[in-house]
Amino acid sequence: SIKKQGLVICPVRHKHLPPKLVSQMFIKFGKMPEVSPFSSKSHELFLFRSVLYPCHPGGFHLLPLGQRVLDKLIKIIDQEMEMIGAQKLSLTTLAPKAVWSQSGRWESTGAELFKLKDRDKKEYCLGPTHEELVTDMVRDLYLLKAAYPLKLYQITRKFRDEAHPRFGLLRGREFEMKDLYTFDRTLENARNTYDIVCNAYTEIFKRLDLKVIKAEAAVGNIGGSLSHEFHLESEVGEDRVYKCLQCGHVANAEVTGMNDEKKPFCSKCGSNKLQQLSCIEVGHSFLLGTKYSEVFKAAYNQEGVGKSWLEMGCYGLGVTRLLQAMVEVNCLETRLKWPKVVAPYQVCVIPQKEGFMSYDLFNDAHRLATELNNMDKLKGEVFMDDRIKRSIGQRLWDMKNLGIPYVVIVSSLDEGRMTGMYELQDVYKDQVYMLSECELI
Numbered sequence: 001s002i003k004k005q006g007l008v009i010c011p012v013r014h015k016h017l018p019p020k021l022v023s024q025m026f027i028k029f030g031k032m033p034e035v036s037p038f039s040s041k042s043h044e045l046f047l048f049r050s051v052l053y054p055c056h057p058g059g060f061h062l063l064p065l066g067q068r069v070l071d072k073l074i075k076i077i078d079q080e081m082e083m084i085g086a087q088k089l090s091l092t093t094l095a096p097k098a099v100w101s102q103s104g105r106w107e108s109t110g111a112e113l114f115k116l117k118d119r120d121k122k123e124y125c126l127g128p129t130h131e132e133l134v135t136d137m138v139r140d141l142y143l144l145k146a147a148y149p150l151k152l153y154q155i156t157r158k159f160r161d162e163a164h165p166r167f168g169l170l171r172g173r174e175f176e177m178k179d180l181y182t183f184d185r186t187l188e189n190a191r192n193t194y195d196i197v198c199n200a201y202t203e204i205f206k207r208l209d210l211k212v213i214k215a216e217a218a219v220g221n222i223g224g225s226l227s228h229e230f231h232l233e234s235e236v237g238e239d240r241v242y243k244c245l246q247c248g249h250v251a252n253a254e255v256t257g258m259n260d261e262k263k264p265f266c267s268k269c270g271s272n273k274l275q276q277l278s279c280i281e282v283g284h285s286f287l288l289g290t291k292y293s294e295v296f297k298a299a300y301n302q303e304g305v306g307k308s309w310l311e312m313g314c315y316g317l318g319v320t321r322l323l324q325a326m327v328e329v330n331c332l333e334t335r336l337k338w339p340k341v342v343a344p345y346q347v348c349v350i351p352q353k354e355g356f357m358s359y360d361l362f363n364d365a366h367r368l369a370t371e372l373n374n375m376d377k378l379k380g381e382v383f384m385d386d387r388i389k390r391s392i393g394q395r396l397w398d399m400k401n402l403g404i405p406y407v408v409i410v411s412s413l414d415e416g417r418m419t420g421m422y423e424l425q426d427v428y429k430d431q432v433y434m435l436s437e438c439e440l441i
């Protein structure tokens, strides 16, 4: 059997994984400024909690803590994409002008497009989205009927020369986006695919414990016939979303009717009883129809019937915007608060302060951190705050500020001997437990 063959596709490392030590990690524990020059809490926290480093307007270095969270977000997105049969790829970032001119968007996108030339003066833009390139490629593949619906996605850097980059990752000029493109043989199938993908989005937000608002949206420059946005409600959100108090319909203020300056009305039931919400747009879906497939001649060829243009959908999810938005809607004054499942680390072990400590206690803490770090459920999720010149209280404060969900304190001594009891702090629930090692592991 395959099992007996002992097939291991990606070899597992069996060696013990040592926990990282705070003294060696790329983290700076700084004070927040008393008067904040920053326009959003999450932006400020990210800068002062070693998540982000600012490089230029709208351009940031994502530091190791932030990168770990991003990787976890990507893992969740990949899993949900896998569940709906989407296939991951990466498209080139340099997009030839010729391809973008074909759709007319080289001109219509305006100043947001980053344009550049190669040594032969050939023009390109840095991809802000990829409807053109993906459709231009799919045309050449001549797929069988069974290949549809075709769902292709990537999670890559996108570039937009935003007029007002601000709020850190919420509006960058370069950012990570998950963009999915779907291809169907008929409009009816494409509508079905649209619902399946929107449900996958809902699933992603559910796993992150985020209250997402799905709103009818305007199709804008991308085009198409049906569109929805996924929003998180927040004061710093730049989108205005209306909720109809009569019929419950939710739509972006950009949608016709809702955008009537004098007296906006519900685009569904016509009522004027609207509640306005400020929201951060984290995702956007479009039923594109044949807008791009016609331009790029991407067709399905049915034997005996002939060619029909592929019915497309496109679905963006701002992964780095989401990374910050999910903190913006959850965080406390000085403390980062992540959806627990994507916190950069799950557990920090804090040994007793130097001077109060026998050598055994430090070793015991390190041994415990190693044990925890090698548990199946926690693999790689445990680190140790070895800054033993600092009090336990100071280090606990630092860990709470980083939003580490669990802290284990190794300090229990009775007449100089270890009691074998550990203090487990559930940071998010603000609860403390005294546990023996077997209760802990």
Ligand code: ATP
Binding pocket: 129, 160, 162, 169, 170, 171, 172, 173, 174, 175, 177, 281, 282, 283, 284, 316, 317, 318, 319, 320, 321, 322
């Ligand atoms: P916005 O209205 O905020 O400018 P958009 O409607 O132009 O966003 P889309 O073209 O719909 O954005 O792109 C899909 C997703 O990419 C958005 O829903 C958002 O989450 C993300 N996104 C767009 N622009 C940025 C940006 N400048 N920085 C970070 N994420 C962005």
Ligand code: MG
Binding pocket: none
């Ligand atoms: Mg935009």
Ligand code: MG
Binding pocket: 281
């Ligand atoms: Mg928008």
Ligand code: MG
Binding pocket: 229, 281, 283, 284
């Ligand atoms: Mg949008």
